[in-house]
Amino acid sequence: MQGGFYEVKVQKRTTKSRIISAAWQLFYEQGYEDTTVDEIIRVAQTSKGSFYHYFKSKDALLNTLSYLFDEKYEQLIDTMDEEWNTYRKLLYLNNELFTMIENSVSIDLLARLLSSQLITKGEKSLLDRDRFYYKLLRKIIQEGQQKGELRTDISIGEIVKAYAICERSFMYDWCISGGEYSLRSYSQSLLPIFMKDFFTLI
Template sequence: MAKKNTRNTKGRIIEAAWRLFYRQGYDDTTVEEIIAESGTSRGSFYHYFEGKDALLSTVSYLFDQKYEELMATLDPDGNRFDQLMYLNRELFAMIENSVSLDLLARLYSSQLITRGDKHLLDHNRTYYRLLRQIVLQGQERGELRGDVTVNEMVRVYALCERALIYDWCLSGGDYSLLQYGKTMMSRFFRDFRAEEENL
């Protein structure tokens, strides 16, 4: 039970922070506002985070929360390629509508230069576990190629998502990430469909 409360408190702080960052901007959001918005205490905040800057690396937590919500909406009988494309669309819609472009760009640049944890590449995240599960099921059902490893497919999928997000950040968000992602993710990933699925 303590583990769940820990996660809930930390999660509330993260979710509140990102809501405020999106509404007010990172620089105009204070730790006190994050504490008030999350309904937690100053002690709880500093138990999990050294300061506001430490929250920049938590966007992967936000993404994983979205994936956990989406897991419940997946049709167990649905085509696994289609499930992957659905997850991508939903994530890109969330990013486009609730994550500050400036903060996303900061996160990506910090992940390039960090010597510490690279949260986006943490294979223990919900994101990677869910992708591995879907790809494995797709192979077992004959919907995705069996001659490519699960890990390689997951790696390519994640690489394609990061590439699209990175380009969107570089372009200053001057196009719809969601709309462009709908087209490009299926193009990037379609070679992993099983032969009969490609017809």
């Protein structure tokens, strides 16, 4: 999907993004502890100098999962039909992201990221309102209100916040439960229930 409503800034695939993608691919395939910086550099096709320009250590990559999520959202823009209503767009984005998480993100590392967000006193990457994730959600919600699909007595920010809280809560529970159920399927069945009061018609 190009232009118009979806002209949200999409970042070019940089050296940093290649390093992050390579790292999480290796973390999933062979485990975090068994992945070395040299292997990440090789898969990312970059240099050791470039790696340490962006990251102080391998541990620093643990806080980049939200960056990987945003890359997924950037890819999904071109696969959404402009004729879809807001309800379908939100369910689609959730379905695709959670499918990616189930298929390519270690549950242990996801749990580590989520727990770090609870104890960190600095920047909380999942709550960064400058993330592509939040920019895209604001655009979708704004369009939904303009089309009369979403209530206008509730602000765009509050609806976005509620949606993001739902997604985070599903991820937290999935991690706590040890992945005993399908994150994607469970979310697809419950998200409409949690969000229905924001819609004028589902």
